[in-house]
Amino acid sequence: MSVEQFSTKGRLADVGEGITGDELQLAARNHGMPLEALRYDLTPPGLHYVLVHYDIPMTSASNWRLTVDGCVEQPLSFGQTELRAMGRQTVRVTLECAGNGRANLHPRPISQPWLTEAVGTAEWTGVPLADLLQAAVLREDAVDVVFTGADHGYERGVEQDYQRGLSVAEAIDSGALIAWEMNGHPLPPQHGYPLRLVVPGWYGMASVKWLRSIEVIDHEFTGYQNAVAYRFRTEAHDAGEPVTRIEPRALLIPPGSPDFMSRHRFVAAGTITLRGRAWSGWAPIERVEVSVDAGATWQDAKLDAGSNDDLAWRSFEYDWDAGPGEHVLTVRAYDESGRVQPVEAPWNRGGFANNSAQRITVLVQ
C-alpha cells in the first residue's frame, strides 16, 4: 500500500450517505462546545472547541524555543522567560473553526463533521506579534510571515508540519498575540502548550498551535494550509479565494430540557427568556433577530451593553411567549460592517464558513 492509498484526496458525500467512519474518528477526537455552555462569558476549561489536524505533539516548556527569522535585520530566538520579558497583553477572543457548520451542507464535504458548535471564547495572554516583528526589524523585501507548529502529519497525500502564513499587514494589524496563557492558566496541551498564535477575528486555522517558528519570507506563502486547504471553491480545480475572517453568527442556548438522542427540546408553556451569543470577525455585532416560527417572521433581540472586546461574542435575549405545540427557533446576526448572517449560506466544496442559521426544534407542553 502506498502513501496515496493511506492519505486520500478529499471528496463529497454521496446523496443520502451517512457520516463515514473517517468522519466519526475526527468527531470522537475533536469536540465542539455543548451549546448550553453559551451561558458562560468565558468558556470553561475543556468546553472550548478543539480541532487538531494531526496529533497533539509531546511538548515541554523548559526546552521550547521560538525563532523569528527570514527577512529580518535581527533574527531572534526566545525561551519562555525571554519571551515573557517582551511584554504581556490579555485579549478576549471568540474563536470558531472554519469548518463549523460543514456537516449541515448538501452535498456534505467529507472532513471534520461539525454541526454548529465549533466555537469558544477565551482570554488569551501573551505578547503582541507586532512587537516581536518590530524587535526583529522587518526588511524591505518582507512579504509574508509563516508560522510553523510542532504538529506533523499527512493531509490529502501531502506530508507537512502544520503551517500557515499571513501577509505582513495582516500579521501586524490583526492584533495577533503569541499566547502562553488561556483564561489565566498555562495553555492546555490541546490548545498549543507551551505557545500558540492567536489571530483575533480569524477562523481558528490561522491561530497556529505549538508555535516554534516565525519566518518572514519575500514572496507569497504557498504552503498547503493556505494554498490548498482553506480556500472557498465550488469546483475541485478552482484556485479559490482564501478563508480569512469569521462570518457573523448567532446561536441560542437551547431552552428547556433535551431528549438524549434527538436533542429536541421540551419546554413548559409560558414566557421563556431565550438567550444566546453572537459574534463576527469582521466588525462588532449590531443587531440580532430571533424567529420562533422557523424564519417566517423575525423580531429584534435585546443586546447586552457591549464591551471593549470587539471580537468576543455579545450576549442577547428575547422573551418568547411559548404556546403549546411544536416550534422551530432560529436566529441571525448583523454586524457593523453590513454583513448579515444568511438563513442558508452558499455551499462550497471545503465546507467552510457555513453560517446558515441555527434551527432548534422545541415541543412546548
Added chain:
Amino acid sequence: MSVEQFSTKGRLADVGEGITGDELQLAARNHGMPLEALRYDLTPPGLHYVLVHYDIPMTSASNWRLTVDGCVEQPLSFGQTELRAMGRQTVRVTLECAGNGRANLHPRPISQPWLTEAVGTAEWTGVPLADLLQAAVLREDAVDVVFTGADHGYERGVEQDYQRGLSVAEAIDSGALIAWEMNGHPLPPQHGYPLRLVVPGWYGMASVKWLRSIEVIDHEFTGYQNAVAYRFRTEAHDAGEPVTRIEPRALLIPPGSPDFMSRHRFVAAGTITLRGRAWSGWAPIERVEVSVDAGATWQDAKLDAGSNDDLAWRSFEYDWDAGPGEHVLTVRAYDESGRVQPVEAPWNRGGFANNSAQRITVLVQ
C-alpha cells in the same frame, strides 16, 4: 407532535447505514480522549472523556446542598463547607464509558457512537461515601442507595432526572467518593461541578455528576438508568444483566504521524517502542500482549512497576522491529481476576462494554 415522536425508542443501524445525524450530534457535544493522550499518567484538563446524557446543568457551589436521607436514622444535609469537614481522600481512577467501542459493533446500536477513546484517568478528591452513610446510620431495612444528579431530560420517551442506584454493599465496598476536586482543581462544569459521585472500577454511568441527593431505599432501585438503559441484552425485551464494572482493555498510543482524515499512521522503519495503557475495573492488570501482525502472533509487553492505584491504568511498552510495508497493530489485556480482553467481544443490543481489541493500521516507510 407528541413526546413519543420527540423522544423515540432505541434501534439498531441498518446494514451499511452510516452514522446518523442524531449520533453525530452526540459525538460533537461529548468527546473522547485523543489516543496520544495515553502518554499522560493523569489526563490533562479537557482531554478526559465526557458523556452528558442531557445538558450540563447551571450549578452554583454557594447554594448547593447534598442531602442523605431515606432509610437512615440521621438524615443529613451538607453545604460545601460542611461536606469538606467530613473528611478528604484522593484516589486515582481510570473511568471509561460503558458505551466505549459501541460504534465498532455490527449491527451498530444507535446511541453515542464511541470508537475506543471514551476513557481518562484523574485524581479525584472528596469524602468517602461509606463515611457519609455511616454518619447517617443505615437502618436495617436499607437495600439500595439512589444517587440523583441535577441534569434533567428525556430518554427513549421517559422524562427523568439522571439517577443511578447501587446496593448498600456496593456503595460501601466500592471505595466510592463524593468528589469536589479533579486533579487538584474544582470539578469542571462538564465533570459535575460542584459535587459528583466517583465509583472506582465501575463504568462511568455509576459516577453520577452534579450530585444533589443520596436516598437510601428499602427495595431494589428500578429507575430507568438501572433497569432499562444499562443492561446487557441480545433481544429488546430481555430483562438483561446489569452493566457494572469495567472489562479489561489495553490501548496503544498510535505510533508515528497520522493522516488527518483516515488516522492511518506513517512510521519510519527501525526499532519503534510502542507504548500504551491497560486497565480493568475487576482487578489489577497482570499482563499485556501486543501483536504487530493483526493478531496472528502475540508477544508479551513490558509492564511498568505498578502502583497502589489498582483501578488506575498501568503503562506498558514493546519494542517493535518495524520493517517496510503495511502492518496492523493490536493489543490485549489480562487482569488478576482471570479476565482476558477478547479480540472480538460478544455483541449486545445496547453496545455496552465492547472491549474488542484496538486495531491500528500503520504504513512503515
